[in-house]
Amino acid sequence: MxxxxxxxxxxxxxxxxxxxxxxxxxxxxxATTQKPQAVIDAITAFYTECNANVHRGAHQLSDEATRRYEKAREVVAAFIHAAAREEVIWTSGTTEGINIVARGMSQQLQAGDEVMVTEMEHHANLVTWQQACKAAGATLKVVPIHEDGALNREAFSDLLTDKTRMVAMPHISNALGTINPVKALTAEAKSKGALVLIDGAQGVAHGIVDVQDIGCDFYVFSGHKLFGPTGIGVLWGRKSVLENWPVWLTGGEMIATVSYQDATWGELPNRLEAGTPNIAGAIGLAAAIEWFQSLxxxxxxxxxxxxxxxxxxxxxxxxxxxxxxxxxxxxxxxxxxxxxxxxxxxxxxxxxxxxxxxxxxxxxxxxxxxxxxxxxxxxxxxxxxxxxxxxxxxxxxxxxxxxxx
CATH class of the missing domain: 3.90.1150.10 (Aspartate Aminotransferase, domain 1)
Structure with a gap:
């Protein structure tokens, strides 16, 4: 073609x-991409043909909405090469995805533990980890860049230690355009036993993203930078990690059982998705991905x-x-x-x-x-x-x- x-x-x-x-x-x-007619049409079709809440409705509109909504999850899972559909968690965007991971991580960090970010971070991946480290008494390390904007690989290796619990870095710098060698950096971080989160906000619209090939534990991105609607994003995480990840938001949908004194959480992906979701956003994102993949x-x-x-x-x-x-x-x-x-x-x-x-x-x-x-x-x-x-x-x-x- x-x-x-x-x-x-x-x-x-x-x-x-x-x-x-x-x-x-x-x-x-x-900052944001424009939207093709295929995405606009998919969102309009949802609101004009089957607007209803998903999963629990005992009527046809809800069934149709649920099918489109969950099909969207499957489209995303295939797009990023997730091992299972339940590894795809809907969020409002990259920022919320990072916050879900950082909030959970802050409950696991201890004084003396280390988190690594880079000098090229968007505030969403800097301030969030900064605050998580403050809450836990952990140390935030910052990997320097060279004058041309490329990451200092030697410094990255030097800063990694056995105390590094998380490495969070951008796939691509939003300010400079620098593409990081995330596969190699992930392998190095994993050799020290660290978890790895990739901020993929700028990565998903410029090539094929294969989370299995990268080897990371979390990959987050926003729909609006991939020709999709605003207000929808994805947190991908390995099932073995997400199954026991501390919940951040609580409420409807993510519950298994509730009493006045206690509650238990549902299975993935529900346990990390509280409240009424952005159904139209998910459907619109799936339409954007299918359109993009046709090219x-x-x-x-x-x-x-x-x-x-x-x-x-x-x-x-x-x-x-x-x-x-x-x-x-x-x-x-x-x-x-x-x-x-x-x-x-x-x-x-x-x-x-x-x-x-x-x-x-x-x-x-x-x-x-x-x-x-x-x-x-x-x-x-x-x-x-x-x-x-x-x-x-x-x-x-x-x-x-x-x-x-």
Whole structure:
């Protein structure tokens, strides 16, 4: 198969609109991706055909809703190569998934134990483990990065000890685009007896994720960065680990028995899913995955690489522009600063030209401090972006530079 970008773009209604009188150039995909019509239709179909609560309803609508909802779990399990469907736990997103694991881990940590994260963490995977360590009296270790944004592998090895209980790291940096060698890092961590959590928020939309091949214990991601709806995410965990993992939220659905004095928890996946779930979100995510899997992943990766390569070439020609994060192994994220221009001003002036990017610290304040910048302007590419849009970005940057003097 080859990639027909024009045909692909036609499936995204929002890409047809204008912003400030200009055709939309959407380059904020690391924050959230746009949704194809197939996802919109799947969500609409649920609400118009079988809207009902799942599992306990004694009527046809509930039965139909339950079938679609649980089929969605099977779609996710197959997509990430889970060993069993019950290893897929629905969450509101990556952040909740990390919190479920960290809250459970904090009950197992003791003073003297260690948790490892990296300098490139999103706040969701930094603050959560920071607070878990504080609660347990454990030590949080931070693996440094090189100047180009790549992880310092030697430091990673040096910081691992027999006291390391958890290694939590991103598959891909949301701020820099750096791809971490998670399989090799996981194997090294496991050799010390540590559990491993991978923050896959940026990983799932850029290639095939195989949790068995990675070898991790937990993999978490959000639907909205995989062309699916907001408010739905996945915590995958090994069944042998999740079966006895401490529960965080309690309430309906996750209960086995209840008395006024005590309660017992149900089997997976119910025991970690309290309350009415985001049924439409799960169905929409499954539709996004099925749509994504209908494409040629290799062709998508070649296309994204071409976008990044062209953007990097054009960036080198802009006076005073410096790319932040230049690791050889990265996805289509171009974070940059321009001498004499605040990132927020760049973002504003690009928006006036219909070009959507992200500016600021990208929920990675310590990383920005480490790199010595207050924040960056970030253009992040996805499969529906075009080389012409890359050109438009740099035409816009030249106009912004002129206006900023």
């Amino acid at each position: 080859s990639l027909d970008v024009a045909q692909l773009r036609a499936q995204f209604p929002i890409l047809q609109r204008q912003v400030n009188g200009q055709p939309l150039v959407y380059l904020d995909n690391a 040629d992943v290799s062709a998508l990766q070649v296309h994204e690489k071409a976008l990044l390569t062209r953007a990097t070439e054009l960036a080198a020609k802009v006076p005073g522009l410096r790319i932040v994060g230049s690791s050889a192994n990265k996805i289509g994220i171009l974070s940059f600063i321009i001498e004499g221009a605040h990132p927020a001003d760049i973002g504003f002036l690009l928006d006036r030209q219909g070009i959507a990017i992200r500016t600021g610290d990208h929920c990675a304040q310590p990383l920005m401090e480490r790199l010595g910048v207050p924040g960056t302007a970030r253009a992040s590419f996805s499969i529906y972006n075009t080389l012409d849009e890359v050109e438009q970005l740099f035409i816009g940057i030249d106009k912004a530079r002129t206006m900023l003097g």
